[in-house]
Amino acid sequence: MAGVLVSQRVAEVYGKRIIDIAKRCNRVLDLVLSNPSALPSANVCNELEIAFYSRDVWEGCDKTFINPETRAFFAAADAAAKLRWLQVTSAGADLAIYQPSLQRGVRVTTSSGSNAEPMAQTVTWAVLSFARATQHWMAAQRRREWSPLISPDLPRDLGGKNAVIVGTGPIGKSIARLLRALGLNTIGIRRTSAPAEHFDRVTTYDRIDDVLPHAQWLVIACPLTETTQGLIDARRIGLLPRDAHVINVARGEILDEAALIDALSQRRLAGAYLDVFAVEPLPRESPLWDMPNVIITPHNCSASAGNIGRGVDIFLRNLENYLSRRPLENEVGVLAA
């Protein structure tokens, strides 16, 4: 008998499907509930083979706060000597709580793709907020003021401009698809120069300096890795044209936040939309909060009711893959074909 660690909510809504998939694969799985008020016994932990860290357990965590539900979940998972596979709720596998599992050789899969579409929609909203000068209209509305934009203050056309998108995974691809629909040229930055869907062209990380001078839009949507940590530093920010906007929906560590603030203050950049930061929650004293042309969302740009179900769908597909000894979707450290 082997156990699968899940939240109460996942057990309630999807428990039967988990049991049925196991049955179809000629296995018997016990659902073990992760519960912040009562850890599973040592015996039960010892039987755990699979753990699913779902979005409902994660909600409320940030860079500096781990909620009780998550602490209880990883207390059980980390105590499970026979744990073989952990599926996590995020698109990246860089969070500190995942590292003990990765270090002891537990297979880790992510929910990459489950929130790509809402993230891309938020990025599209931010691009349009800047490109259509909507802040002018919104400020006028708060003053009950009819204030049309006319020459010479008209916003410039968005179509035909270049969007450099760092990362060509599900999130980068969804962003590229929507920005291309807005008439932008989409240039992807990835490990290899193989073409990627929805990108007009791609280039590799070591060639990024070639494309930054032509990027009116720079969108960071890649995993945090040794390659990407500090990738967009002060020098590379300096390569961008003055009418460029920087968007970061990946990880704060990829972008030099102080250098970005400098460039924005000195009007060497047109604006920025940031969902992620060096320190999260973003401290109240950060100058970013009320800089003109800066949009801030609280590491939350993916928020959408459908993400939980999409994450579960990936887990259920992977459960069948795992029990049938097929390759897992989104396995960390295993490069996609």
Added chain:
Amino acid sequence: MAGVLVSQRVAEVYGKRIIDIAKRCNRVLDLVLSNPSALPSANVCNELEIAFYSRDVWEGCDKTFINPETRAFFAAADAAAKLRWLQVTSAGADLAIYQPSLQRGVRVTTSSGSNAEPMAQTVTWAVLSFARATQHWMAAQRRREWSPLISPDLPRDLGGKNAVIVGTGPIGKSIARLLRALGLNTIGIRRTSAPAEHFDRVTTYDRIDDVLPHAQWLVIACPLTETTQGLIDARRIGLLPRDAHVINVARGEILDEAALIDALSQRRLAGAYLDVFAVEPLPRESPLWDMPNVIITPHNCSASAGNIGRGVDIFLRNLENYLSRRPLENEVGVLAA
């Protein structure tokens, strides 16, 4: 010798191309400058055959204010006994200043299509503002507050919902293309039930009651005509589901504004984005200005630097059509194929 009435700016930037097109068609055209400080003489007006009311002349006008440039332009055009063709800058031909020309049989063409793309981008921005609950984040940013949306307050997925778009001209089509890219089903309302590009299906004006109960998004983007005046009245607003948003970028006369305000106040509708109003400029005392879930732009959602050039492009193509006795693009009263 025949004259073509244009603005100083059009004469300066495009005058040579106008003369060249005439030459290619074996005609000689005189450029007559529209000038608010000096009307052309009666003799010059009498030679006018063509008039181009370009966007630069129109800028600054609204429903209650006609600027001096526009007054001077139509004083000359309306005095031109031999005027045969007037191209206007708007997508619709319902403005009062166009009516004398239409009534005396001058052919009138519009610039329909020249601003479709920026309009569709503003509509897309508004849809995403509502669907991604961005007002929550923006209000939190103004308070320097880190306030992620989590269950049960997550915005619902946008994909899979229905957008009913009234009008399937260039503006309706551009809106449909972008909303379909966001995963919405696009249903067009038009005169005939012939398919239209970017629409999943279309239906006719007399069948609109059948689709309104399924419309999470109702986008009004049609000309103001006898059919569309008062089309979205209190009864039809009542057919919409409670989670519906209403968007009007066409003309205020198509939507019953008082009934919309009632429905929003009583939470029988989720929100509205309005670019056009019964009275423009929207009076300061209108309750719309600070209703929650209402976005207001000042009949300006198309504002984009490229529109002027796109309008001139249509005029130049039509000039060649006119001089070669070919059908004109966007001719009022002539149904498109």
